[in-house]
Amino acid sequence: FDSNSINKYPFPSEQIPRLSVADPETYRLIKESKPVIITDTNLVGSAAKWDLNYLHENLGKGLFYVYTSNTNKFKYYNSNRAEQCKSFVNPTERHHVTFPQFLQMLKRCSCTDEKVYLQQILNDTVGTNIVDDFLQFNWDWVNKCKAAFGWGQLSSNLLLIGLEGNITPVHYDEQENFFAQISGYKRCILFSPDQFDCLYPHPVAHPCDRQSQVDLSNPDYKRFPKFRNVRPTEAIVGPGDVLYIPMYWWHQIESLLSRGLPPVTVSVNFWYKGSALPDKIEYPLTPQQRVSVMRNVEKMLAAALDDPDKVGGLLRSIVEGRYT
Amino acid sequence: FDSNSINKYPFPSEQIPRLSVADPETYRLIKESKPVIITDTNLVGSAAKWDLNYLHENLGKGLFYVYTSNTNKFKYYNSNRAEQCKSFVNPTERHHVTFPQFLQMLKRCSCTDEKVYLQQILNDTVGTNIVDDFLQFNWDWVNKCKAAFGWGQLSSNLLLIGLEGNITPVHYDEQENFFAQISGYKRCILFSPDQFDCLYPHPVAHPCDRQSQVDLSNPDYKRFPKFRNVRPTEAIVGPGDVLYIPMYWWHQIESLLSRGLPPVTVSVNFWYKGSALPDKIEYPLTPQQRVSVMRNVEKMLAAALDDPDKVGGLLRSIVEGRYT
Ligand SMILES: [Zn+2]
Ligand SMILES: [Zn+2]
Numbered sequence: 001f002d003s004n005s006i007n008k009y010p011f012p013s014e015q016i017p018r019l020s021v022a023d024p025e026t027y028r029l030i031k032e033s034k035p036v037i038i039t040d041t042n043l044v045g046s047a048a049k050w051d052l053n054y055l056h057e058n059l060g061k062g063l064f065y066v067y068t069s070n071t072n073k074f075k076y077y078n079s080n081r082a083e084q085c086k087s088f089v090n091p092t093e094r095h096h097v098t099f100p101q102f103l104q105m106l107k108r109c110s111c112t113d114e115k116v117y118l119q120q121i122l123n124d125t126v127g128t129n130i131v132d133d134f135l136q137f138n139w140d141w142v143n144k145c146k147a148a149f150g151w152g153q154l155s156s157n158l159l160l161i162g163l164e165g166n167i168t169p170v171h172y173d174e175q176e177n178f179f180a181q182i183s184g185y186k187r188c189i190l191f192s193p194d195q196f197d198c199l200y201p202h203p204v205a206h207p208c209d210r211q212s213q214v215d216l217s218n219p220d221y222k223r224f225p226k227f228r229n230v231r232p233t234e235a236i237v238g239p240g241d242v243l244y245i246p247m248y249w250w251h252q253i254e255s256l257l258s259r260g261l262p263p264v265t266v267s268v269n270f271w272y273k274g275s276a277l278p279d280k281i282e283y284p285l286t287p288q289q290r291v292s293v294m295r296n297v298e299k300m301l302a303a304a305l306d307d308p309d310k311v312g313g314l315l316r317s318i319v320e321g322r323y324t
Numbered sequence: 325f326d327s328n329s330i331n332k333y334p335f336p337s338e339q340i341p342r343l344s345v346a347d348p349e350t351y352r353l354i355k356e357s358k359p360v361i362i363t364d365t366n367l368v369g370s371a372a373k374w375d376l377n378y379l380h381e382n383l384g385k386g387l388f389y390v391y392t393s394n395t396n397k398f399k400y401y402n403s404n405r406a407e408q409c410k411s412f413v414n415p416t417e418r419h420h421v422t423f424p425q426f427l428q429m430l431k432r433c434s435c436t437d438e439k440v441y442l443q444q445i446l447n448d449t450v451g452t453n454i455v456d457d458f459l460q461f462n463w464d465w466v467n468k469c470k471a472a473f474g475w476g477q478l479s480s481n482l483l484l485i486g487l488e489g490n491i492t493p494v495h496y497d498e499q500e501n502f503f504a505q506i507s508g509y510k511r512c513i514l515f516s517p518d519q520f521d522c523l524y525p526h527p528v529a530h531p532c533d534r535q536s537q538v539d540l541s542n543p544d545y546k547r548f549p550k551f552r553n554v555r556p557t558e559a560i561v562g563p564g565d566v567l568y569i570p571m572y573w574w575h576q577i578e579s580l581l582s583r584g585l586p587p588v589t590v591s592v593n594f595w596y597k598g599s600a601l602p603d604k605i606e607y608p609l610t611p612q613q614r615v616s617v618m619r620n621v622e623k624m625l626a627a628a629l630d631d632p633d634k635v636g637g638l639l640r641s642i643v644e645g646r647y648t
Contacts, residue, residue: 200645213645224645283630293628294642297621304617306607312647318618319643321524321537321548323636 001185001236005165005257009189009216016190016235016243021141030149033246033288035190037235041242043270044180046136048239050266051183052103055130055161059099062125066102067092067117072165074117077207088207092117102161106264109163117168118161122268142178142270151176152273160267162255170199170252171211172291176272177245181237184258184265188243189216189234191250194287196294198230199250204298205308216252247274248288325509325560329489329581333513333540340514340559340567345465354473357570357612359514361559365566367594368504370460372563374590375507376427379454379485383423386449390426391416391441396489398441401531412531416441426485430588433487441492442485446592466502466594475500476597484591486579494523494576495535496615500596501569505561508582508589512567513540513558515574518611520618522554523574528622529632540576571598572612 018037019026029036067074075091082088097105105116122134134157146154155175164184170191179188191199200223202208214220219227236256237243245251255265285293301315302308342361343350353360391398399415406412421429429440446458458481470478479499488508494515503512515523524547526532538544543551560580561567569575579589609617625639626632 197641197644203646226645284634285629290629290638290641293625294638297625297642301617301621305609305614310608312643314614314618315639315643315647317521317614318621319636319639320521321550322527323639 001256002259006187007217007254010219011230011232013189013231014233016188016233018235027148030145030244035233035246035249036244037237038242038244039240041138041141043138043141043178043242044182044268045138045240046133047182047268050133052262052264056099056103058127058129060125060127061098062123063096064099064102064118064120066095066097066105067119068095068105069115070113072115073167073169075169075208075211076171078209081205081207085207106163115163115166117163117166118159120159122157122159146272150275152275155271155273158269158271160269162265164255164257164263164265166255168253169211170214170216170250172248172250173210173245173271174247174274176247176274178270179237179243179245180268180270181239181241182266182268183239184261185236185238185256186265186267187234187236187254187256189232189252190245191230191232192287193248193291195230195250196287196291198226200224200227203308203311204295205302205311212250248291325580326583330511331541331578334543335554335556337513337555338557340557342559351472354469354568359557359570359573360568361561362566362568363564365462365465367462367465367502367566368506368592369462369564370457371506371592374457376586376588380423380427382451382453384449384451385422386447387420388423388426388442388444390419390421390429391443392419392429393439394437396439397491397493399493399532399535400495402533405529405531409531430487439487439490441487441490442483444483446481446483470596474599476599479595479597482593482595484593486589488579488581488587488589490579492577493535494538494540494574496572496574497534497569497595498571500571500598502594503561503567503569504592504594505563505565506590506592507563508585509560509562509580510589510591511558511560511578511580513556513576514569515554515556516611517572517615519554519574520611520615522550524548524551527632527635528619529626529635536574572615
């Protein structure tokens with residue numbers, strides 16, 4: 001990758017440890033819900049051949065969600081909520097297209113400023129070769145991890161095919177994630193869940209729930225003063241690497257420029273439901289549990305008031321001059 | 325009463341309507357949870373003779389809660405919580421004394437700056453004459469009111485014997501109240517529940533839960549800027565008057581100076597549980613229901629975090645930069 005494509009940010013960061021699948025330390029970190037890059041897992045080795053040609057021939061005739069953006073940012077939004085919210089301007093456009101149509105869109109990008117990002121859950125419309133590759137993923141290893149850490153079900157595998165330079169802005173997911181890199185390089189910037197106050201997510205009922213309101217490359221310190229305190233941990237992942245992104249950890253993922261290689265990155269997410277709550281809650285709550293409590297307050301109030309737009313007013317009434 | 329003892333406040337106010345027990349408008353107001361002074365109820369006519377001498381002879385040998393204050397303000401506090409909260413300074417001192425001891429304390433007040441206020445729930449330690457007077461209260465009328473408005477049980481009758489000049493600072497109760505004046509005059513300043521934002525009650529877990537943090541006679545507009553918007557409704561009640569104080573309505577009660585009469589005011593509260601929730605909640609919520617939701621958020625979070633002192637931090641995390 002082109003090291004000139006590594007953006008400069010106004011905060012210092014640490015490096016995510018990079019450890020072998022055979023290193024016991026790897027599992028200690030996962031157990032503690034700490035990010036780690038795991039090498040030599042062979043998790044998606046069977047997908048190493050997934051270049052655009054192979055995918056074109058084997059992905060089948062199904063439809064794929066493809067997002068287009070006039071910037072290099074692809075901020076996620078809930079499209080159902082976006083439709084209900086008149087004032088919301090979609091940050092990207094979502095298309096439902098065949099794989100050949102996606103390749104057409106990719107070609108067009110080279111002539112325009114438009115960027116494109118395929119993000120599709122793998123399903124049974126894919127061709128038999130892809131099914132074979134999928135079955136040869138290292139399920140033995142991930143299933144053992146799932147069991148060892150008490151995670152819930154595998155909920156989905158998301159295939160991501162991104163143009164170099166694409167950025168998925170900082171957000172958190174409510175699931176455990178093994179992020180498996182297949183081709184190209186991605187920079188992954190992670191923030192622990194105890195940095196919630198620094199990252200100012202949108203309200204829970206907003207289409208951009210779970211996404212930070214802060215633009216890492218141009219933070220608005222007036223609105224988001226505590227962003228000055230963020231301290232990420234980061235790493236660059238390449239083909240064969242698996243990044244463990246713990247549930248509720250914030251992450252921004254940036255496709256790096258590829259220096260002569262094909263200008264796309266290919267990755268697959270393995271999303272697992274979190275572990276069940278312990279029988280006995282211990283206090284103080286973990287930062288993750290605290291975020292979950294905050295989400296529930298926001299959801300409960302939207303229900304109690306029968307209107308998500310009234311949640312802010314009520315919360316301000318509770319807080320202002322009373323808890324300030 | 326001495327009209328010079330009416331404090332000047334920096335807000336305009338309306339007058340609470342004063343209507344006869346026979347006026348249908350009285351019941352329309354109560355039905356709508358609006359304050360009203362009701363004349364001619366004869367609710368506590370049998371107590372008209374309750375001067376200090378009569379009470380001395382007939383109240384019995386039971387113990388009475390008597391509060392003393394170095395100012396004229398008697399801000400209520402929960403004494404159990406006050407004991408648990410090291411940093412809390414009791415705004416008044418609470419004593420548990422016989423009625424003769426209370427009379428001694430009253431006498432002492434004339435020589436010192438100390439003020440004294442008896443606030444005791446009527447119970448079965450009182451003498452037979454007081455029991456007779458109590459049984460001759462106009463139960464027929466209050467029971468009919470309770471039924472007509474769908475209120476719950478009578479929870480208690482509080483006897484209040486206050487020195488002239490005493491002030492019970494602005495607070496709300498979670499019950500319906502018929503406030504029956506027996507002797508002396510009290511100024512009652514009420515604020516509707518939709519003025520919650522103007523009155524900044526202490527946090528729910530604070531010993532002064534339900535009490536406004538604002539001193540009406542010396543408001544701190546820096547901390548409590550919306551207090552500028554308060555618009556009370558007020559009245560002076562005298563012997564025989566009954567003031568309906570609707571549940572969740574804010575009220576400050578001030579004993580007026582008595583111009584030659586004995587320097588005490590005597591009142592009895594009739595507190596009723598509020599009506600049951602309707603089968604079908606209508607939206608938007610009433611201001612009363614909104615206060616109830618806010619109280620529940622605060623209580624729920626104190627429980628979820630296992631620590632009331634952590635509620636503020638979590639609420640600020642939810643609100644700041646997100647709902648502001
Ligand atoms: Zn994510
Ligand atoms: Zn009261």
